Amino acid sequence: NAGVTQTPKFRVLKTGQSMTLLCAQDMNHEYMYWYRQDPGMGLRLIHYSVGEGTTAKGEVPDGYNVSRLKKQNFLLGLESAAPSQTSVYFCASCPLGTGYNEQFFGPGTRLTVL
Amino acid sequence: QQQVKQSPQSLIVQKGGISIINCAYENTAFDYFPWYQQFPGKGPALLIAIRPDVSEKKEGRFTISFNKSAKQFSLHIMDSQPGDSATYFCAAKGQTGANNLFFGTGTRLTVIP
Numbered sequence: 001n002a003g004v005t006q007t008p009k010f011r012v013l014k015t016g017q018s019m020t021l022l023c024a025q026d027m028n029h030e031y032m033y034w035y036r037q038d039p040g041m042g043l044r045l046i047h048y049s050v051g052e053g054t055t056a057k058g059e060v061p062d063g064y065n066v067s068r069l070k071k072q073n074f075l076l077g078l079e080s081a082a083p084s085q086t087s088v089y090f091c092a093s094c095p096l097g098t099g100y101n102e103q104f105f106g107p108g109t110r111l112t113v114l
Numbered sequence: 115q116q117q118v119k120q121s122p123q124s125l126i127v128q129k130g131g132i133s134i135i136n137c138a139y140e141n142t143a144f145d146y147f148p149w150y151q152q153f154p155g156k157g158p159a160l161l162i163a164i165r166p167d168v169s170e171k172k173e174g175r176f177t178i179s180f181n182k183s184a185k186q187f188s189l190h191i192m193d194s195q196p197g198d199s200a201t202y203f204c205a206a207k208g209q210t211g212a213n214n215l216f217f218g219t220g221t222r223l224t225v226i227p
Contacts, residue, residue, distance in 0.1 A: 004157070031212040040123070042116075042203055042217040043158070050212040058214070090157050094213050100146035100165070101213055105157030 001026050004106035006091050012112045013081045021076040021109050023091030030096040032074040033058070033103065034066060036087040043090065049074055081113045117141060118206050120218025127225050133191040135221045137204035140185060144206035148215070149178065149189050152201045161202070162189075194225045 007022045023032065030051050035043040045058030047066040055066045063085060065077045074093075078085060088110050092103040119138045127133045137147075148163035164171045164178040164187065171178045177190040191198055204218040 033212075033214075040219055042118075042120070042219040043215075044217070045214060048212055048214060056212075059216075092157075100148065100163050100207060102148075102160040102163075103213065103215065105159065107155070107157050 003027065004091055004093055004104050006089075006106040006109050008109060009107070010110050012114065013078075014114050015082060017081050018077070018079050019081065019111075020078075021089055021091075021111075023074045023076070023093075023106060024072055025074075025091075025093040025104070026072060027093060027095070027104065028071070029093035029104070030071075031094040031103075032068065033092045033094070034064070034074065034076045035090045035092065036060065036085075037090060037108070038087050046076065046089075081111075083113045085111065086113045087111060116219065117216040118204060118218040120204050120221060122221060123219070124222045125224070127194045127223065129194065129196060129225055129227050131194050131225075133189075133194045133198070133223055133225070135189045135202055135204070135223070136186065137188065137218050138184075138186045139206050139216075141206070141208070142185070143209050144216075145209050146207040147178070147180065147187050148205050148207070149176075150203045150205060150217075152203065152220075154200075158203060191223075194223075196225045196227055199223055199225050 033048045034046040049068040052071040091106040150158035152158040205215040
């Protein structure tokens, strides 16, 4: 199993450009998440999904959109990139269940917006 | 505002020593408190987690101590090794959403030989 994979690994954008980050998981997990990681701020949840066709806002959703057309994929879009969106983006997935279930993280995408 | 406060920001420990990282929270609705470990260039990975009705959980050299009344919890790494050098994040799980986590700001641990 590949686990959680993210595409691309690195990207440089100019202000105003758009792009889509792709996350894929092969563990048949119901829940998927997009986080951003910034120095001194930990990981902050951007958007999440509880299943195919559903999405919801996290702590810092402004400037991002997401889609989950297939259970195994979760896409994060930036319509008009801004320098404040320079960050490392992590996707994660988690199985459905009671109690606490581990979130499995991808390797990250480092995005720079000039 | 940060829902989970973590300290210190960085920590240097001698090999064989004890590493201690502290976290505090305000929201009493949190119902799980995991710790994640992240190596450079990698995504975070679950290290250990505790429920609020348990005061301590130990897995090998890693122990979580939990103080529900003080709303604080900490990670203790016994016999710290150079291979433990990583960034550690505490987190708290909310009861709404989908297993959503609120993360602390992270502690960069360096274990020197």
